[in-house]
Amino acid sequence: MSASLTYRDKIAVLDLGDDENRFSPAFLIEINEHLDAVLADGAHALITTAGGKFYSNGLDLDWLSANGDRAEWYVAQVHALFARVLTFPMPTAAALPGHAFGAGAMLAVAHDVRVMRADRGYFCFPEADIRIPFTKGMAALIQSKLTPKAAVASMTTGRRFGGPDALSYDIVDAVAAENAVTDTAFAQLAPLGPKDPGTIGAIKNVMFADAVTALTLPSV
DSSP, rough: OOOEEEETTTTTEEEESSSSOOHHHHHHHHHHHHHHHHHHHTOOEEEEOOOEEEOOOOOOOOHHHHHHGGGHHHHHHHHHHHHHHHHSSOOOOEEESEEETHHHHHHHSSEEEEEESSSSSSSEEHHHHHHHHOOHHHHHHHHHSSHHHHHHHHHTTEEEEEEHHHTTTTTTSSEEEEEGGGHHHHHGGGGGGOHHHHHHHHHEEEHHHHHHHHHHHHHH
């Protein structure tokens, strides 16, 4: 299925889909359209999740290999999504029901809060093992959220973190049972209530200014 948007009270829940949810150009357009709708609807907060065993498997490497001449354009679109979520003008949470790999894990990192299934699924940056170095923007994004210890452990090793392991490194903020991941994310955001979007957006843009700059530079 494609991505879908629902609401729980005033909190938007964006389901990325029930397959690997790779970042095809069409997927990126669809997600941005849903984010536009979240803003237009005046939501108080945003949760992203997924309907299958993957939150997201990241870059669409098949599309990229078939469209190598558009690689710079493609990476810029991915960077733009990361920057948008990183500075989204409301509280955000990623509810991970399963695997988050590569750029999918980076999308999760761009949220304010992450909740991961406790008993299954991995959070992983496999770049060191698949010989794809991080762009400056991707590295800046990850390092803006993770401690130096967690950044080294995750970025230089290709290590697969299960939920409790990710929690011990503060990569995620909470773990939950399979049927409680989204509920736990909701519980993190609901008490915050509505925030002024202009103020929250400005705060996040200042907090993450270096990462935003790196993500919006033309070079990859």
